[in-house]
Amino acid sequence: MTLDAAAVTGWFREHARDLPWRRPGFSAWGTLISELMLQQTQVARVVPVVEEWLRRWPTPADLAAASQADVLRAWGRLGYPRRALALHACAAAIAERHGNRVPEDVDELLALPGVGDYTARAVAVFAHGGRHPVVDxxxxxxxxxxxxxxxxxxxxxxxxxxxxxxxxxxxxxxxxxxxxxxxxxxxxxxxxxxxxxxxxxxxxxxxxxxxAGSPAHDGPPVRRQPRFEGSDRQRRGRVMAELRASDVPLTEAELARAVPEAARILEGLERDGLAARAEGGWALPA
Incomplete structure (x- = not known):
């Protein structure tokens, strides 16, 4: 059997969800932001954050001029906050190398921080109208x-x-x-x-x-996402929430009251550039 492409496009025209990045006039910069935010994050959580980011930072240069702390606070609870730092670095690269305009060429997109095969092709197709396979x-x-x-x-x-x-x-x-x-x-x-x-x-x-009768999967076991409850991902999120909520550095003891294993978690966050030692304790990076 061959796949019926016309059936796909006809169905999409009628049933596509109304999402900001699908509306006429949505910017290439907005498309890039949304694609990076949507990685491993549900659409419903991303929509309000994308809209707020574009109000606050309508161009790459606007985001590049922001502090990492402001960017991480604006990222909120989307998860995997290293994506926020990647977007910040990506914005700076676009402003410096591409005249504040998101490039159209896949290779140029791939050269941007945090942009991989999927994101590069998604932006090239959905923002610029290029012809490329987009595979997630x-x-x-x-x-x-x-x-x-x-x-x-x-x-x-x-x-x-x-x-x-x-x-x-x-x-x-x-x-x-x-x-x-x-x-x-x-x-x-x-x-x-x-x-x-x-x-x-x-x-x-x-x-x-x-x-074929919808046969069951008979290959290697499908890898499942590890449980979030009780995981280091959850602990990291709690420590990041404490840092985002404070305007002054927090001591390790203060953080440990919220997250018992805060000392170990902070070491990992520091390695990832998500937390920094400051006078009086720990804070978001400047």
């Missing part, structure tokens, strides 16, 4: 099921995944943009990892996995 976790799962007929994708491989998606792209630039976005949307809301809604999927008539 959701797209890989749709390709595995609809094209390969298996329940779960193999480990990520740019050498395999990008050509597989590229071979399916419509020739028309607008159609390929919609196809890229539609495949992501199908994976996010219909062809989910644990509870696919096959009866609602526009690919149900051409899906190789459905045609």
């Amino acid at each position: 976790t959701n797209v890989r799962r749709v390709l595995a099921r609809a094209v390969d007929g298996v329940a779960q994708p193999a480990a990520p491989s740019a050498r395999r995944d990008l050509p597989a998606m590229s071979a399916l792209l419509p020739e028309d630039l607008e159609e390929q943009r919609l196809f890229n976005a539609g495949m992501m949307e199908i994976g996010a809301v219909l062809c989910t990892a644990r509870a696919p809604r096959c009866d609602e999927c526009p690919l149900r008539r051409s899906c190789a996995w459905r045609a």
Whole structure:
């Protein structure tokens, strides 16, 4: 079976969620911010933060001029705050190297701090209208099921995944943009990892996995996200919340009252550039 690209684009036109970065006139800078924020973070949590960042820092130069402390406070509870520092560095690079304009070329995008294969192509396609395959976790799962007929994708491989998606792209630039976005949307809301809604999927008539009877995954165990409760990720988040909420340095003892293992957590945050020793204790980096 072959994947029905027209079914994907037709469905997306009718059913796409109304998200800020999909609206006409949304800036390339906003697209880059949203793509970095959306990594491992739910859409509903990202939307208000993206909108607030663009009000506060409408251009890369505006963000580059902000302090790291302000950027980390504005990041709030999105998680994985090293992404905030990457965005800050990315903004400085765009302002200095590209005249405050987000580049269109994939290689130039890849040279920016914090920008990888997926983000570079997503910005090139969704912000600038370029023709490139955009492959995230959701797209890989749709390709595995609809094209390969298996329940779960193999480990990520740019050498395999990008050509597989590229071979399916419509020739028309607008159609390929919609196809890229539609495949992501199908994976996010219909062809989910644990509870696919096959009866609602526009690919149900051409899906190789459905045609085979939706066989169970028979490969290596799918890696699951470790539990958050009681993890160092949770402890790091609590320490960061304390630092964000304070206008003055906090002592290790004060932080330990909130997070018993604060001393060890602070060492890791310092290595990652997320916390700094200050007179009187610990604070966000300047």
